[in-house]
């Protein structure tokens with residue numbers, strides 16, 4: 001049996017689902033139809049999925065719109081700029097009013113570059129406002145979400161709250177340097193969510209809170225930095241979504257608070 005013990009279909013929320021890994025996860029979840037041909041490693045969760053909530057920042061992408069047209073009964077899309085706390089509160093209130101419970105939430109929001117914000121190669125490039133934006137999007141958004149979403153996990157069935165982190169956020173693994181803001185904001189994400197795991201263990205003990213490194217994945221985020229990545233180390237979005245769902249499916253209650261790589265191994269802090 002997989003991680004979820006719900007007697008009926010489970011409900012999922014993917015935050016940052018407009019493109020990239022988040023969109024890939026929504027696609028996989030909508031096609032998660034356990035059947036006789038499935039085998040361990042197929043990347044399907046061993047339970048049926050009810051409603052999938054997917055958030056976008058400003059304008060829903062053509063890909064997300066197309067999914068909505070294909071699955072009007074199961075997919076709900078919600079605007080949520082993670083830097084606007086009122087939008088987080090309103091989005092969660094919408095889910096509360098509709099389904100009232102969540103079993104799987106994945107925080108896929110993240111920035112590495114955006115307009116003239118580019119990862120720093122040296123101290124000369126450090127800018128306070130850029131650092132703050134990295135923290136606001138990559139770290140603070142997740143913990144605000146954790147605050148508002150808690151009531152939706154308190155239903156007594158097993159649930160998972162995963163945040164997509166990054167191996168470069170590992171302090172122990174940092175040998176190359178550079179990318180100050182991105183690295184530090186992912187390290188902060190890890191600490192914030194580890195702390196959430198401890199509070200949730202008291203307030204929502206059936207929620208497993210984890211951080212996941214997806215591996216280098218072919219998305220807009222990694223696109224400018226793919227030159228030195230060998231083809232076998234650059235995953236498609238579909239492959240990453242499958243691998244992350246496999247890690248989620250294999251989670252145990254005692255895994256809460258841990259930082260996992262795409263292959264299920266634990267990463268150093």
Ligand SMILES: NC(=O)c1ccc[n+]([C@@H]2O[C@H](COP(=O)([O-])OP(=O)(O)OC[C@H]3O[C@@H](n4cnc5c(N)ncnc54)[C@H](OP(=O)(O)O)[C@@H]3O)[C@@H](O)[C@H]2O)c1
Nearest residue numbers: 016018020021057081082109110166216217219220221222
């Ligand atoms: N790709 C990789 O190689 C790689 C490696 C390690 C970790 N990661 C992590 O994986 C996660 C997903 O990244 P990705 O590769 O899929 O990148 P992506 O294709 O660039 O997607 C980034 C997502 O973040 C959302 N986003 C950015 N700023 C936002 C904001 N202020 N409010 C709400 N949403 C916002 C975007 O929404 P809109 O489209 O609506 O703007 C988009 O859905 C990130 O946390 C990233 O750090 C990626």
